[in-house]
Amino acid sequence: MKPWRRAALWAALTASCAGCAVGPDYQRPAAPASTQFTREALPATLGDDTGHPQQLVSDQTIAQTWWQVFGSDALNDRVQRALAHNPDLDAAQAALRQAQENVAAQRATFFPTAQVSYSPSRQRDAVGTLSPALTSNATYYTLHTAQLNISYAPDVFGLNRRTVESLQAQADNQRLQLEAARLSLAANVVNAAIQEASLRAQIQATEAVITAQTRALAILHDQARLGYASAMDVAAQESALAQARQALPGLQKQLEQNRDLLAVLCGEPPAQGGAPEFDLEHLTLPASLPMSVPSQLVEQRPDVRAAEENVHAASAEVGVALANRLPQFALSASYGGSSTSFTRMFTDDNVFWALAGSVTQTVFDFGALKHKQRAAEAALQQSAAQYRSVVLGAFQNVADTLYAIDADARTLAAATDAERAAQRTLDLTGKQQQLGYVGALVLINAQQAYEQARIARIQAQAARLSDTAALIQALGGGWSESQASAQAANSH
Incomplete structure (x- = not known):
């Protein structure tokens, strides 16, 4: 031979x-024993007819393009542009390719x-x-x-096999971090779009308040010259007008900064952000909300699954440390x-x-290899504790958003009622002013009250939309039925 x-x-x-x-x-790690996210069961329907009801639907899957539930073509376009051009996603994809190549390189040592x-x-x-x-x-x-x-x-004692196992877990961690980055990016774009729509509506309402306050001040000046109003009345109105004007620059600043944020999320410099394009009237509140059980959340959230892969990698590193103490x-x-x-x-x-x-075979190294093994075991305990912390944080995210949506529904219902009442008051005051029963100043005050109620309703509506997006994100967004089947198969 x-x-x-x-x-x-x-x-x-x-x-x-x-x-x-x-x-x-x-x-x-074992699935959490909890069977619900909140301390008490929330009603199946959040909100009433005036507050735009939403149904909590158990076991409802979340589409990969979950942002489409808001019914805005402009929003869909923005999210797709962000997913295609955001540099943070490019960096995450490069990190994943690097991790995959490291696995392939280590596998080569089997030969x-x-x-x-x-x-x-x-x-x-x-x-x-x-x-x-x-x-x-x-x-x-x-x-x-x-x-x-x-x-x-x-590979007599599995040194290389454990090394490959650890590197593969790290590559899976990078893949899940990429999923988490995509989810976070889409949620940030959705929230920025909602914020832009809210700020534009608040600016319009504030400008209307300023216009009404200016008219009221002019009327008071005329009345003061004729002796029907005091200087104190004029000074109070001037103060109210100044306060209304003071609120406007802050809203305009937030709008411009929000537009800068949207541009950067889409991988563009702020100068190319384009004109505002989002209105609350063009954003639809989803009629149904997905609701999974806690045991499913650990399968759906990419950050939880990434933390689990850290535990897997740390477990394999213990095997690497032990194999290094055996003959090579x-x-x-x-x-x-x-x-x-x-x-x-x-x-x-x-x-x-x-x-x-x-x-x-190492026979004497002053305990170096022994202590490295103990360090690897401590790292495994650390990653397991960090995993439990991530799981608890995920449960908290879902519970917080559920409570927020419940409160938002009630707040929006009350704000809508208040706006409608203010609108009726304004309409009746306008008719009385036409008949000569009240003066123009009373009508202007009614208009100011209506605009303030409108701003409160706008803020409540935006909060409801934002917290709806937050719930989808907290549940791990983009949870398709095919993924659910694959994860269920892996868990058995």
Whole structure:
């Protein structure tokens, strides 16, 4: 049997005799025992007819393009642009590719490594002191040497398998971090769009208040000249007008900054942000809200699943640390030829070969490997505790948004009632003013009250929309039925 064949057979036999990988086999953390997110069950319907009711639907899947539930083509376009051009997503995708390549590189160590070399040299022997190196006794010569080297480290105790397992878990973590980044980006765009619509509506209402306050001040000035109003009345109205004007620049600043945010989220500089394009009237409040059980949340939230992969990676690292304390095996083989003639390197007399094996065991290192194993075990405990913290945070997110939506529904219903009452008051006051029963100042005050009620309703409506998006995000958004089936299969 030729030497290289003996080496290959030796490596195969050693690999086949390899035992199981040392260290703990990964066990998924147990699902939480909680059966609901809130302390008490919320009503199945949030809000009434005046507050735009929403149904909590159990086991409702969330589409990948979940933002479409708001019924805005402009919003859909913005989210798609952000997902296509946001640099943070590009960075996350590059990190995922890097992690996947590291896994592929580590998997390669399951197989032998072969290297081919060719080394020509021109030499002269010091024949005055040493005998000639060549059998021909030539002093000057050109030596051609070609060689094949094969090395292999049998994975007897699973060092490489645990390393691959750890790297694969890290790659899965990066993939889930990419999912979390996509979810967060889409939610940020949705919230920015809702905020823009809210700010535009508040600016319009504030401008209407300023207009009404200005008219009221002009009327009071006229009445003061005629002796029907006091200087104190004029001063009070001037103060009210100044306060209304003071609120406007802050709203305009928030709108411009929000437009800058939208542009950057879409991967564009603020100067290319474009004109405002979102109105509350064009954003639809979803009639139904998804509601999963707590045990499903750990499968749906990408940040929870990413934290679980950290536990998996840490578990594998314990196996790596333990395997490093056990004997390490290595096999090597070389085959080559050397001659002063290039064409005769592999004739019988010019061929050389070697087979070698080694076993290395650390017997004394002042406890370094032992402490590294203990450090890996502590890291596993740390990642497990961090996983539990992420799960609790996820439960809190869902509970907080559920309570917020419940409160938002009641707030919006009350704000809508208040706006309608203010509108009726304004209409009746307008009719009375036309008949001469009240003055223009009373009508202006009624208009101001209506605009203030309108602003409160706008804020409540925007909060309801934002918290609806927050609930979808808290549940892990983009939870399609196909993903649910795949995760269920993996859990068994």
